[in-house]
Amino acid sequence: MIRIKNVYYMLSYAYRTLNEEGYKSIQAEEFKNIHDLIAAILIRGATIQRKRGFHRDYIGLTEVTGNLRGKIDVTNSIKQNTYMMRSMICHYDDFSENVQLNQILKTTMQLLILSGEVKDSNRKKLRKLSLFLGNVDTLEINNIKWSALTYHRNNASYKMLINICELVIKGLLMTTDSGKYKMNQFLDDQQMHRLYEKFLLGYFKKEYPQYSANPSQIDWNIDDGISNLLPTMNSDITLTKDSKTLIIDAKYYGKTMQTHTMFDSKSINSNNLYQIFTYVKNKDRNGSGNVSGLILYAKTDEEITPNNDYQIGGNRISVKTLDLGADWTEIVSQLDNVAELMQ
Incomplete structure (x- = not known):
């Protein structure tokens, strides 16, 4: 918690x-x-x-009044017989809180x-x-x-x-x-997910100004110039410095691991892994290996929480867990370890 x-x-x-x-x-x-x-x-x-x-700011008001102001609505005043009350319908702007x-x-x-x-x-x-x-x-x-x-x-x-x-x-x-x-x-989880993303981006912007920290759009590494109907790839956070890039995908879920009931086993969520791998490989269009990816889960109460680094196709893909229930100094230490992935 x-x-x-x-x-x-x-x-x-x-x-x-x-x-x-x-x-x-x-x-x-x-x-x-x-x-x-x-x-x-x-x-x-x-x-x-x-x-x-x-x-x-100025807001538009409509009022039946004997103190004429703004624009007089003659047509509706006649229809409503307001002149019988020595009044007219007026439209005016009021500078109001x-x-x-x-x-x-x-x-x-x-x-x-x-x-x-x-x-x-x-x-x-x-x-x-x-x-x-x-x-x-x-x-x-x-x-x-x-x-x-x-x-x-x-x-x-x-x-x-x-x-x-x-x-x-x-x-x-x-x-x-x-x-x-x-x-x-x-x-709720949806709002915590949004706050989690904003927090991580804000943290790296403030504490690691030597890195450029921003959400980014990743272009598809297409061969024939045709990109019609391809979905947009937007990273939560991308850290860049010189030739190094780290793409961070922030995840705040009730559960982080997927369960395979037939084999009574657990694994990293496949869709999350496919997503970060796709981001990394399309960003590293020259195959330099200088682009890395990180799925950063908020820790849940599950017995198994991921803390792994993989080398896949020449790029490092990491899956880590951030314990938001820990003391703040420990959270800072964990985030500093994330920043070290840029080295």
């Missing part, structure tokens, strides 16, 4: 903003569960954002306030912060289009906060039979 403190470190590398001075105090706190940790992060982040000023980013933030804070897993002191802080968003609406969470959210110079400071909100809503929230929401005890 992953330690709560380790989740904070993972979030810190995944979202570099958490390394800023304003969040340093969170590191010293002890958390009993993921809900309290995320509540503390949102409290600190929302407090910083309040001091900067919550984002405002009631924008989607603030709505998502407030909605997430309200969900955490209702969670029995968040300690009383943090719930009180969340309630107090919600008062500063008194004119902001809450949202129906199923209607949030996360991929449509955009960031620019004026709202860039929200990006980490909204990512944390998405983590809560997508990874912790579940619907009961009655249609009400309740919190999972831990993030």
